[in-house]
Amino acid sequence: MRNRLLYWALLAPTALFALAMTVLPLVYSLRASLQEFRLGRPPAFVGLQNFQALLHDSSFHSSLGTTLIYTIFATGIEFLLGLGLALLLKEEFPFLKVIRSSLIIPMVIAPIVVGIIWRLLYSADVGLLSFAVQALTGKSFSVLSDTALALPALILVDIWEWTPFMFLILLAGIQSLPQEPFEAARVDGASPWNIFVNLTLPMLRPVIAVAVLIRALDAFTVFDQVFVLTQGGPGTATEVATLMIYKTAFRFSQFGYGAAMAVAVLVLVACFSAAVTRAFKGSV
Amino acid sequence: MARLRPALIVLALIVTLLPVYWLVNTSLKTQVEVFTSPPTLWPQNLTLQNYVDLFTRRRLGQYLLNSVIIVGSAVFLSLAIGSLAGYSLARFGKNLGQQKLNFWVLAPRMIPPVALVVPMFLILQKLGLVNKRLGLMLVYTAFNLPFVAWMMRSFFEEIPIDLEEAAMVDGASRLRSFRDIVLPLVSPGMAATAIFSLIVTYNEFFFALILTSTPAAATLPVGTAALIGKTQTLYGEMAAAGVVAAVPLVIFALLVQRHLVRGLTMGAVK
Numbered sequence: 001m002r003n004r005l006l007y008w009a010l011l012a013p014t015a016l017f018a019l020a021m022t023v024l025p026l027v028y029s030l031r032a033s034l035q036e037f038r039l040g041r042p043p044a045f046v047g048l049q050n051f052q053a054l055l056h057d058s059s060f061h062s063s064l065g066t067t068l069i070y071t072i073f074a075t076g077i078e079f080l081l082g083l084g085l086a087l088l089l090k091e092e093f094p095f096l097k098v099i100r101s102s103l104i105i106p107m108v109i110a111p112i113v114v115g116i117i118w119r120l121l122y123s124a125d126v127g128l129l130s131f132a133v134q135a136l137t138g139k140s141f142s143v144l145s146d147t148a149l150a151l152p153a154l155i156l157v158d159i160w161e162w163t164p165f166m167f168l169i170l171l172a173g174i175q176s177l178p179q180e181p182f183e184a185a186r187v188d189g190a191s192p193w194n195i196f197v198n199l200t201l202p203m204l205r206p207v208i209a210v211a212v213l214i215r216a217l218d219a220f221t222v223f224d225q226v227f228v229l230t231q232g233g234p235g236t237a238t239e240v241a242t243l244m245i246y247k248t249a250f251r252f253s254q255f256g257y258g259a260a261m262a263v264a265v266l267v268l269v270a271c272f273s274a275a276v277t278r279a280f281k282g283s284v
Numbered sequence: 285m286a287r288l289r290p291a292l293i294v295l296a297l298i299v300t301l302l303p304v305y306w307l308v309n310t311s312l313k314t315q316v317e318v319f320t321s322p323p324t325l326w327p328q329n330l331t332l333q334n335y336v337d338l339f340t341r342r343r344l345g346q347y348l349l350n351s352v353i354i355v356g357s358a359v360f361l362s363l364a365i366g367s368l369a370g371y372s373l374a375r376f377g378k379n380l381g382q383q384k385l386n387f388w389v390l391a392p393r394m395i396p397p398v399a400l401v402v403p404m405f406l407i408l409q410k411l412g413l414v415n416k417r418l419g420l421m422l423v424y425t426a427f428n429l430p431f432v433a434w435m436m437r438s439f440f441e442e443i444p445i446d447l448e449e450a451a452m453v454d455g456a457s458r459l460r461s462f463r464d465i466v467l468p469l470v471s472p473g474m475a476a477t478a479i480f481s482l483i484v485t486y487n488e489f490f491f492a493l494i495l496t497s498t499p500a501a502a503t504l505p506v507g508t509a510a511l512i513g514k515t516q517t518l519y520g521e522m523a524a525a526g527v528v529a530a531v532p533l534v535i536f537a538l539l540v541q542r543h544l545v546r547g548l549t550m551g552a553v554k
Contacts, residue, residue, distance in 0.1 A: 014369035106304070110486070112489050116525070117304065119519075126319055164300070223398075246398070249405075262401075
């Protein structure tokens with residue numbers, strides 16, 4: 001009985017604090033999404049009007065589309081590269097520890113700084129990449145102001161920054177697999193490819209699920225690098241959802257409409273998480 | 285394949301490290317040299333002027349101070365409160381359904397930050413805490429808490445309960461056995477958890493941008509982003525600011541490498 005009391009007493013501050021900072025804002029957000037809420041005017045209840053407007057807001061739809069493309073390509077490519085790196089580095093190699101440490105550096109650099117790094121590579125006047133492309137093709141090259149190339153360029157930044165995350169988690173997953181099934185398969189004469197497809201991948205499923213879920217959720221709400229590199233431009237070519245909501249709420253001071261967009265994103269993310277969790281049922 | 289392996293590893297290292305090198309390289313060049321074509325592979329006239337300018341003309345010191353105060357107190361507070369919860373979960377939480385707990389601890393992680401930021405701004409504005417260090421500090425503490433509780437739980441669980449019980453049989457109170465026996469054993473885990481929270485909050489930009497926009501409270505990432513807007517083509521200064529913001533964290537992260545996977549997945553993968 002005393003233990004029970006102690007249990008809750010120790011847990012309570014954390015629980016209350018966390019609830020106050022998540023549930024409370026969410027409720028507030030829901031309420032704001034039902035209001036016409038602009039700076040300097042008292043909020044007025046408008047029912048589902050904001051959501052109706054969202055349904056017909058083509059720039060919001062295209063922003064969701066951009067975000068989806070960003071998420072799918074970034075997460076997908078990061079997974080493949082990360083898996084490749086993990087397989088490459090799972091066995092002994094000279095200086096393995098140093099190599100591993102070096103490979104995870106991009107992940108721990110602040111996203112804002114990652115933005116700066118890629119500005120130095122992409123910028124049309126001094127960019128290292130721009131220079132290289134110009135030297136090779138003779139054409140001037142300005143990726144971030146090209147409507148077709150800006151989004152892929154941002155995805156490349158994401159891949160550079162977060163492939164280490166996939167690599168690290170998949171490597172840990174691979175190294176924690178039991179050895180017996182692999183030895184048995186080798187004794188039976190299975191090819192490396194066969195072992196990979198029929199043993200490694202299925203056994204790695206739970207780890208893959210966690211890694212992909214975490215990464216996709218973060219990619220879907222990307223903001224920092226886009227803010228530093230393109231601010232959503234050129235035009236709206238790289239206007240991801242979070243950036244659009246930021247502009248709506250804090251530049252145009254339409255808090256109600258911004259809140260409605262945020263609620264829509266929240267619902268989408270929740271559906272996505274539920275779908276992934278179900279797809280990997282029993283493994284998450 | 286076997287012969288390709290070293291080549292691929294070297295390629296991965298180059299792709300990973302070259303952009304970082306380029307940041308450091310640019311930060312040590314003069315403004316004139318930054319614009320020379322072809323770009324110089326290392327600074328011809330090595331200079332620290334960019335760094336000096338950042339602190340004398342661009343108030344980077346102020347932003348750094350704000351970051352240290354906000355992040356430092358948020359990490360301390362969340363560790364103090366969250367460790368208690370972690371201990372509680374490790375010692376008395378066994379009867380709770382693991383599945384249920386997983387959900388409640390991980391659920392906040394799945395809420396897109398943008399869904400919280402609009403109301404958070406409006407609430408803090410009402411409380412007069414926008415553009416105050418205290419406001420952002422409270423937000424960061426709250427964000428850290430579930431993570432700290434979860435990480436600390438996994439570290440507490442690694443300490444055999446018998447050790448504690450033995451001390452209690454010998455007449456020590458639960459508090460004393462916690463302080464004298466458990467705490468020293470768990471301190472490496474606590475340090476790792478602290479560094480993790482530090483990395484996440486020190487690098488955080490989105491909330492900081494919206495909740496602190498004045499130099500009196502803005503953190504280093506916000507100050508750096510503002511600098512990019514102001515300096516436009518002063519790439520040397522921009523790069524130097526990047527180095528200042530990144531270096532301490534890279535060092536910290538390498539220190540906790542052993543726990544990195546556990547931290548990144550909130551214990552889902554060890």
